[in-house]
Amino acid sequence: MSELQAVRGMHDVLPEELPYWRRLEEVFYVVSSRFGYEEIRTPIVEYAQLYVRSVGEASDIVHKEMYTFADRSGDQLALRPELTAGVVRALVQHGLLQRRSVWRLWYYGPAFRYERPQKGRYRQFHQYGAECFGSPYPESDVDVLLLAITILQQLGITGYEVQLNTLGSTEVRQRYRQALRDYFSSVRLHLSPDSQQRLERNPLRILDSKHPDDQPWIEQAPVVWDFLDAESRSHFEYVHAAIAEVGGTVVLNPRLVRGLDYYTHTVFEFVSPRLGAQNAFGGGGRYDKLVESFGGPSLPAVGFAFGVERLLLLMERPPQEAMVQIYVATTGAVQAAQQVVRLLRGAGYSAVADLQRRSLKTQLRDADRLGATLAVIVGDSEWQRGSVLLRHLRESAQWECALPDLLPHVRQALSR
RNA sequence: GCGGGCGUAGCUCAGCCCGGUGAGAGCACCAGGUUGUGGCCCUGGGGGUCGUGGGUUCAAAUCCCAUCGCCCGCCCCA
Secondary structure, X not given: OOOOOOOOOOOOOXXXXXXXXXXXXXXXXXXXXXOOOEEOOOOOEEEHHHHHHHOOOOOHHHHHHOOEEEOOOOOEEEXXXXXXXXXXXXXXXXOHHHHOOOEEEEEEEEEEOOOOOEOOEOOEEEEEEEEEEOOOOHHHHHHHHHHHHHHHHHOOXXXXXXXXXXXXXXXXXXXXXHHHXXXXXXXXXXXXXXXXXXXXXXXXXXXXOOOHHHHHHHHHOOOHHHHOOHHHHHHHHHHHHHHHHOOOEEEEOOOOOOOOOOOEEEEEEEEOHHHOOOOEEEEEEEOOOHHHHOOOOOOOEEEEEEEHHHHHHHOOOOOOOOOOOEEEEEOOOHHHHHHXXXXXXXXXXXXXXXXXXXXXXXXHHHHHHHOOOEEEEEOHHHHHOOEEEEEEOOOOEEEEEEHHHHHHHHHHHHOO
């Protein structure tokens, strides 16, 4: 451990990476707004109990991945492992549900899970997500899915697959769960140790196992689709048809169950083969009982989250724009050069000058590397007669220009 | 939490197996070649706790142990 090293699994975002983050953030904002979703921001720290109740005590997130600590008053707090719970908490706390019957919300920010770092998996990571509260109908499922798909489109992310499934209504989910428990109990001794554990706590999760021992049994396990009632089935079919219509690869996967306990009906995951073991870069579903479990009213809801670091691995990386437009170089008239820089900045251009009193040659090289289009060379003799040299770095043209004429010349030179 | 690979200059890496011969290359950075002009080229220069700690040895980047970190897989998820 060293004080000069970031905490394990937590990363700096250096200046060269930042333009891509900003691009993502821009797309999040623009597309969410277009869909009528409003941004909400909640604290990074919540009472630990919030996640025990929402995400589920038996989930891995709560029992082995959460950063928890006691504050000075002894309250048990947690760094948020996901953002949905906090959003729901805020909704109930502020009585927003009394003011409006539908809320379309989006969020963006860091979350924390104590896991072994891997490609696309970090201990501090970022999520963008959107939630639609107040509608039990499948068009709201489609609304959030379309929002997600539009964001991916805008980012130029292709070659992914939407995996779709339903867990049915609460009653269906209960019946299916029981059927799975019965089935897997009958083959219990053939299952991997992990899955034997899951049999007690959460038999649905066995379906997610990648363990080779489990595969043959998972393949023969009861399929949720056989348990659906008419309403659950039509809900599922509506969502499937609507997503299939907008194009993109939709794959129905009856074994997709997802890690959080609160889902009912629709569940989905965005997966890409380009990500390695962490092939999912987004996921979500419907959670009609979650708000209620917080002591709120019975309120249907559907939402999803993207892993921002994983989107960054997938998105297009167009070459970055130049950092500055104009570089002011000088052979010794440092103060004069500073004056010219202020003039240019005042006119709205991005302009810098050398801060190390380096040679003119080096300054021009610097200008070139910064991607500047123009260089203003403040030479002693020209400055004496009230002018400077304006050099177009792309065209290698250069001319002398009286100081009062500089701004018009700059404007003209930049526009071609 | 489990299994495997790797840590040498800012970056990518050679050297390690067979311990000793001034710790190296390319890129990047700085200066000069061009007494005031970038992109190409040439010359020179600065920069390294050889991840860290301990051990073996006359001698360790090189062998051994521990530890930290990164990567890959499992688990799990975004």
